[in-house]
Amino acid sequence: MTQHAPFDIFLVTAPGLEAMLCAELVEKGFAEPVAQSGGVTIKGGWPDVWRANLEIRGASRVLARIGSFHAVHLSQLDKLARRFPWGDILRPDVPVRVDASSKRSKIYHAGAATQRIETAIREELGAEISADAAVQVRARLEDNLCTLSIDTSGELLHKRGYKQAVAKAPMRETLAALFLRQCGYDGTGPVLDPMCGSGTFIIEAAEIAAGLAPGRSREFAFEHLVGFDRAAWDKMRAPRAPRTTDLRFYGSDRDAGAIRVARDNAERAGVSHLTQFQQCPVSELEAPDCKPGLVMINPPYGTRIGNKTALQGLYRGLGKTLMTRFAGWRVGLVTTEVSLAKATRLPFGAPGPYIDHGGLKVRLFVTGVLE
Structure with missing residues (x-):
């Protein structure tokens, strides 16, 4: 070689x-x-x-x-x-x-x-x-x-360089990006996450819309190899002006601590001007005043039978909010159980393949446009 x-x-x-x-x-x-x-x-x-x-x-x-x-x-x-x-x-x-x-x-x-x-x-x-x-x-x-x-990467590439804190059960940025793609998201519409945690889906979507490179704020192992050209690399990764967009990306969570973390992460990622985070339970959530887009959710799963039974009510409430207040939007939902997805009563198509996420097997469920 x-x-x-x-x-x-x-x-x-x-x-x-x-x-x-x-x-x-x-x-x-x-x-x-x-x-x-x-x-x-x-x-x-x-x-x-x-x-x-x-x-x-x-x-x-x-x-x-x-x-x-x-x-x-x-x-x-x-x-x-x-x-x-x-x-x-x-x-x-x-x-x-x-x-x-x-x-x-x-x-x-x-x-x-x-x-x-x-x-x-x-x-x-x-x-x-x-x-x-x-x-x-x-x-x-x-x-x-x-x-x-x-x-050549060194640390795993989901470590974008902007997260200093995470909420419970965080979604890795790499998985979030591919789930967004699987939902057909291309950066041309708004995204809302009503259980946003540390803001992963919202920040990824905002970065995609702004055309920001995911690895712009970190170091890589290839910088320590023979033949590495620092000048060429500096030119490749030189900061570029973000694409101008009128889109906004909305995150909410019932946990005030998660909202603080999400805002801080968005600030470090350079997309705080594109994101809006609010403390809000799903039952009180209203659709933002913008063109319809994608609702992207990674809800709690529960790992024991009792937990899953208790979660049925949470998923039913989520589905009711989305069906009654989010006409024109599409929904992508990541969960472990078909029964939990069905509890929402949302019109999901066939689920995607099983994906390993934190030792659990999850699948993506996607709807068409809600009526």
């Missing part, structure tokens, strides 16, 4: 949302994205890696495939890892950590494989191995093929 030859770049997302991520990559002009289990592969160079980290909302990580070789026993892995041109990618003065996984391979002990690759990097390159290093090498052993990747 050279610094200029195209290579595979794999963008990780939650299984079930690969098609949404693929659509985002097409929209952003990345060449020939191919959806695979757990993500999307594109081909490109290092500037494409940088831009993917900067601009793509739905990916949780961006992995650069840096090479591969066949290995059927640990001694062979050791020899080939020592021959690998680590110095083309990794800097000897930057600590590295290694994570290996094994599937259907004769080298089945992932820990032993990790140790061999760590030793090769330390002894051949001279880099320190550290468990908390920003730069991570990933080795996937599958069918006796060892594929090496660099995690």
